[in-house]
Amino acid sequence: MRIFIDLWWFFKQERLKYFFGIVFLMLSSFISLLPPYVVGVIVDDIRTRSLSSFILGKWILFLVIIGVVYYCTGYLWRQLIFGSSIILANQLRNDLYKHFTKLSPNFFQKRRIGDLMAHATNDISxxxxxxxxGILTLVDSMTMGAMVIVTMSAFISWKLTLITLLPMPIMVLLTMHYGSLLHKRFGKAQAAFSDLNDKVQENVSGVRVIKAFGEEDAQINVFRKASKDVVDKNIAVAKVDSLFDPTITFIVAFCYFLALIFGSKYVVEGTMTIGSLTSFTLYLGQLVWPMLAFGFLFNIVERGSASYDRIRRLLAVKPEITDLEGASTQVPSGAIEYNISNFHYPESGSNVLSNIDVTIEQGQTLGIVGKTGAGKTTLLRLILREFDIKDGQIRIGGTAIRDVTMEALRSAIGYVPQDHILFSATIAENIAFAKPEATQEEVERVAKLASIHEDILHFKEGYKTVVGERGVTLSGGQKQRISIARALLADPEILIFDDSLSAVDARTEVSILQALKQERQNKTTLISAHRLSAVEHADLIIVLDEGKIIERGTHEELIQKHGWYAEMYAHQQLESLVSEGGGKA
Structure with missing residues (x-):
């Protein structure tokens, strides 16, 4: 029953709904006790031949009235109790989602999406x-059971009631044991469902890769094993679950046996009438539900307790990146200063960046190049405070980024990541993601700047075209350009391109860069790229190698140094010439 203590905060929050819901539920339970009493009276009247049409009509009218009242009270308690439980589910789901948005990327690197989805669906249910x-069965089993037992003992026979209920302690002990087993097994079943959910999510997202490598059969086998594990663990739950009803039914049947044996004896002895015995057996029938409800109660609360434990463990995870007390809410602007002695990712001992000392004046463009794994993306993600720096500092306009709130910091930054995430919405809605109130003219203007406008017009629905999940219906270049348009619409003080022009051709790249230069005068731009043509125009270019700056300067200065940059530029120029020559051939 620990789940009810754990959820006390919610019962207190919705106390009026639960109070009146329980009152109407108890009233329904009381009303349901009246028909067996009426039946007993009618049976005795029939036995004594004193039943008249008037008396029978009176009792029938009485039963109709209590039937209507029972219907109304039943409707009300269902609305109040079940309606409140829906509010709880909505509140927990919102709390989980809000919590997810506060957690750092490090958390999502450790946790699987399918598992998080299972927490927000099955566990909350x-x-x-x-x-x-659970509240229904708890209140109903206690109040209905107590009312029936009191009625049977006070108005019919306390001796027969005591004899009939002798097997009850055995049922209580067995159902408690079943409940303990159910808690453990249901937790394992939910974990298995999380694994299966995650496998489905991975395979659906990566279906193109699976097909490209011809791994359909292998993945089907992996899925089949995961599915079988879910089935096996749920069957283990069902085996315990299936013990409740037979156990309770057997004990109820034994109670009936005792009632008939000793009740018949009392009738023969003259200490009980046939009508009273009839009412007693009807009341005993009404006691079946509280007994079954008691078994259901353990089933429901142990499932809920196991799931709530999983949800609380998730909500207990503390965000690694938080606002400092007294942090400024003013959106930062000005020169960007990187002063990083060392940086490594959490739970990693090796440095990703070392001795980074760079200043970008407001309105300038910084180009960041280097081999794969050199630290380019890390350098850009740090200014977003996806991770905190322990040995160093990043400043914007002389203010350390940790001294402003994350909302203010990220309001100043537009980010176009390597992995272009689009949502299952229209193209216009994807572009206007950071500025939902944008007009169609504004959306089209930035689409033109990103050289995606003409492509969109070729779609049958134009800007109203609904893209698939993660933009699966678009090409890589189209997704990149829509992501660029989305960032441009926000018109941020700082715009970050993380290798965001890799999927467009050279001509489109030039068009986008020229548009950026005209559009973003006096605003800062950071561009990381593998293709050096994307940073030729930059005011400052740095070359990273194993997390360190090995070269810096303008394009012309770096060419004159005849280092890595000059060598790579010459190599890419040669590739471009060969490609153009092949095209002419």
Missing amino acids: AVQNAAGE
Whole structure:
């Protein structure tokens, strides 16, 4: 029953709904006790031949009235109790989603998306059932059971009631044991479902790769094993679950046996009438539900408890990156200063960046180049505070980025990442993601700057074209350019391109860069690239190698140094000439 203590904060929050819901539920339980009493009276009247049409009509009218009242109270308690449980599910789901948005990238690198989705779906449903069905079965089993037992003992026979209920302690002990087993097994079943959910998400996202490598059969086998594991663990849950009903049914049947044996004896002895015995057996029938509900209660609350434990463990994860107390809410602007002695990712001992000392004046463009794994993306992600620097500092306009709130910091930055994430919405909605109130004219203007406008017009629905999940219906270059348009629409103080022109051709690249130069005067731009033509125009270019700056200067200065940059530029120019020659041939 620990789940009810854990959810006390919510019951307190919705106390009026639960209070009146429980009141109407108890009223329904009380009303349901009246028909067996009426039946007993009618049976005794039939036995004594004192039943008249008027008396029978009176009792029938009485039953109709209590039937209508029972219907109304049943409707009200369902609305109040089950409605509150839906509110709980919505609140927990919102809390989880809000929590996800605060967690650092390091968290998502460790946790699987499918597992997080399972927490937000199956686990929350189990907790919702505990707050709805669980409260119902708890209150109904206790109040209905108590009312029936009191009625049977006070108005019929306390001796027969005591004898009939002798097997009850055995049922309580067994259901508690089953509940303990269920808690452990259901937790394992939910974990297995998380694994399966994650496998489905991975395979659907990577279906093109699976098909390209002809791994359909292999992945089907992997999925089949994961699915079988879910089935096996849920069957283990079902084996415990299936013990509740037979156990309770057997004990109820034994109670009936005791009631008939000793009740018949009391009737023969004259200490009980046939009508009273009839009412007693009807009440005993009404006691079946509280007994079954008691078994259901353990089932529901143990499932809810296991799921709530999983949700609380997730909510207990502390965000690694948080606002400092007293951090400024003013959007930063001005020169960007990188002063990083050393930086390594959490749980990694090796440095990713070392001795980084760079200043970019406001309105300038910084180009960042180097081999794969040199630290280019890390350098850009640090200014977004995806990770905090322990040995060094980044400043914007003389203010350390840790001294402003993350909301203010990220309001100053537009980011076009390597992995272009588009949402299952229209192209216009994707472009206007950071500025939902943007007009169609504004959307089209930035689309033209990103050289994607003409492509969009060729789609049947134009800007109203709905892209697939993660932009699966678009080419890599189209996704890149829509991401660029999205960043441009926000018109940020600092614009970051993380190798964001790799999927466009040279002519389109030149067009985009020229548009950027005209559009972003007096605003800072940071561009990392493998293709050096993307940074030729930069005011400052740095070359990274194993996290260190090995060359810096303008394009012309670096060419004169005859170092890595000059060698790579000559190599890429040769590739471009060969490619153009091949095209002419």
